[in-house]
Amino acid sequence: MTALGTLVPGTGLIVAGRRRIGGFLLFLFIMAVAIALAAVALVPTQRLLSYGGDRQMLLIVGSGLAAAAMIWLIVALVTHRLLEPDGLPAGKRFGGALLVITTASLAIAPLSLAANNVLTQRDLIGALSGGRSHTTPEIANVQDPWADMSRLNLLLLGSDAGDGRDGVRPDTLIVASVDTETGDTTTISIPRNLQRFPFPPDSPLAEQYPQGFTGAGEQTEWMINAVFRNVPAAHPEVFEDVDNPGADATKWAVEGALGIDIDYFAIVNLDGFQAIVDALGGVTLDVPRDIPVGNRELPGRQGCTEARDYIRAGDDQHLNGAQALWFARSRCGSDDYDRMARQQCVLGAIVDKVDPATVVTKYQSLASATRDLIQTDIPEDLFPPLIELAVDVQNATLESLTLDRKFFEAMGGATPANPDYDELHTRIAQILEPAGDKEDEAGDHVTDTAPADPSGPPNGESGDGTEESTHDDTGSEDGDATTGTAQNAETQPDEPETDPDEDQADDEPVETDAVC
Incomplete structure (x- = not known):
């Protein structure tokens, strides 16, 4: 019953005789789920994503998620204490506590991670945005x-x-x-x-x-x-x-x-380019020819120093941050225009790699690289x-x-x-x-x-x-x-x-x- 009360807050308290507070928590839980589902179903996806750039909304959501995780944990602990029979031996008490912790983590861990990511996003927007400039346009209507x-x-x-x-x-x-x-x-x-x-x-x-x-x-x-x-x-x-x-x-x-x-x-x-690619887990692109790594042009354009390695030609090559940097910047055996074309290849690969699953799972490392x-x-x-x-x-x-x-x-x-x-x-x-x-x-x-x-x-x-x-x-x-x-x-x-x-x-x- 404690495990059930942890997954569905309020049900365990109702069984334990705390019907008023248990019913209130159950009502709040059902309403929260209904509101979340309604938002996903009714609000356009782009509008939902845009809230990721609204620092005030991020503060509200992040604080709400953190508070929900804390309340959820307290409810789980109180429910366990009220429902635990007296006189249990130590082993069974430990087993019951372990079950409660495991069950509670299924709800509290995602809430805590989401709260951390949301508040990190808020800090990131603040760190990146603005700055005094003579060249930015005047925006008459921020909403549109x-x-x-x-x-x-x-x-x-x-x-x-x-x-x-x-x-x-x-x-x-x-x-x-x-x-x-x-x-x-x-x-x-x-x-x-x-x-x-x-x-x-x-x-x-x-x-x-x-x-x-x-x-x-x-x-x-x-x-x-x-x-x-x-x-x-x-x-x-x-x-x-x-x-x-x-x-x-x-x-x-x-x-x-x-x-x-x-x-x-x-x-x-x-350093930022390499860190961002690594935070994304690397990028995948077609390498049209062997690209030298670790060499440079000799003075007077008398050739190049010996490469320490090569990014080998081939389709669907997975490159880490250091390799992607060399692919984009290597100049020996080519010229600036060839290099500019390769840079466009890498940007396309980065844009394509930024999908919701990648952003969620690697968000903290991405945010750290981006902020700094x-x-x-x-x-x-x-x-x-x-x-x-x-x-x-x-x-x-x-x-x-x-x-x-x-x-x-x-x-x-x-x-x-x-x-x-x-x-x-x-x-x-x-x-x-x-x-x-x-x-x-x-x-x-x-x-x-x-x-x-x-x-x-x-x-x-x-x-x-x-x-x-x-x-x-x-x-x-x-x-x-x-x-x-x-x-x-x-x-x-x-x-x-x-x-x-x-x-x-x-x-x-x-x-x-x-x-x-």
């Missing part, structure tokens, strides 16, 4: 922030901050542009050696760099990946009262380069609608665009060192048009394409480099992980920083099978 925002443009930065590195150079720059109505997403990989880009006219940096981001000295100090460190150092007055001036400066740089508004940023460093190693300027109030949008993104179409050599060559022989930015703005605007508007004068629509050589545009496109895939339950196109990103840096992981690359636009492209 997408009413006046047809596209959400999020800048994803991969930081090379770490031991042996001076400052930060976000050598991975990817814009995730999300259609807020459909969830369809286009990721745009920006080469780190992009140069001479303008800043937006309404940016205070436009006055500082009227001829674009260029000047005297080393060419590598005037590439887009140098903005994060160099611009705030050169113009600290522009970034007063800003929590992450490097990110603000880089957002303005990307806006000027692509001709689109950048709403928010998220930056992760090398990711920064963003997304305001706290935006997390609930952003979670709802994320569900749409995972079930929608994902296109990937790499601004590689052939993309620029299609713009009249341009290079990342000196592209025609007006033409680039026009092409990006065309690519980001809603699907229904992508119709040319002849009435032809942009068609879906299979992955193609990363150094050039896929078949069926006119040089814009767009490839498209649709997520399925396995997280891939035709069952394969095909798109994504990881972070990278100028040097290989765990190696001292070497001299930055020269402008690679003058090199011959390296033909590879990089797209996974």
Whole structure:
């Protein structure tokens, strides 16, 4: 009877003669179950998930779950004491107590775990959110922030901050542009050696760099990946009262380069990327060729040091965090554009791996990695609608665009060192048009394409480099992980920083099978 009273609170107390309090607890239990079932049945799944970004709701739910677990345990102990016969020998009393503890754990352990995860989530939202910025948009209606925002443009930065590195150079720059109505997403990989880009006219940096981001000295100090460190150092007055001036400066740089508004940023460093992949239990993707691990380029591009290992070619290869990092960042035997394509493969594999079962079972390690190693300027109030949008993104179409050599060559022989930015703005605007508007004068629509050589545009496109895939339950196109990103840096992981690359636009492209 104690075991039954533990699984269904109140029944044991009723048997023990405490009918009033037992009946009240039984009524509360039935009502709680009914409310939970009604919420699951009546409230849309996306709305339920969005509460995971509402810190006030998380506090209420977490506190309620913790209180329920405590009350449940007390009721179990009291029920056992009231129902236990007098004069039992020690062995039988121990057996009865063990049964009560075992039975109570079936209810109390899940409640305690859920309460811990909910309160951890609340702390995580608080740690990630906000920050003072000059570049975040004004949200008039937090309840429906997408009413006046047809596209959400999020800048994803991969930081090379770490031991042996001076400052930060976000050598991975990817814009995730999300259609807020459909969830369809286009990721745009920006080469780190992009140069001479303008800043937006309404940016205070436009006055500082009227001829674009260029000047005297080393060419590598005037590439887009140098903005994060160099611009705030050169113009600290522009970034007063800003929590992450490097990110603000880089957002303005990307806006000027692509001709689109950048709403928010998220930056992760090398350790963070590896920890997140490990927290997910690794990722699975197709490895198109052997990828060297543990080597680096020799000075003057005289080849590479000997690799300590290889990620072997093959389908459905399971990679841990360190392997995924090398897959995304390895440069020996390839180039930046090949590497950018591999990064998109990894991001797609990560997105596909984030399912409810994985998140629940690995939540504490995921939250720990995320809290310590990711920064963003997304305001706290935006997390609930952003979670709802994320569900749409995972079930929608994902296109990937790499601004590689052939993309620029299609713009009249341009290079990342000196592209025609007006033409680039026009092409990006065309690519980001809603699907229904992508119709040319002849009435032809942009068609879906299979992955193609990363150094050039896929078949069926006119040089814009767009490839498209649709997520399925396995997280891939035709069952394969095909798109994504990881972070990278100028040097290989765990190696001292070497001299930055020269402008690679003058090199011959390296033909590879990089797209996974």
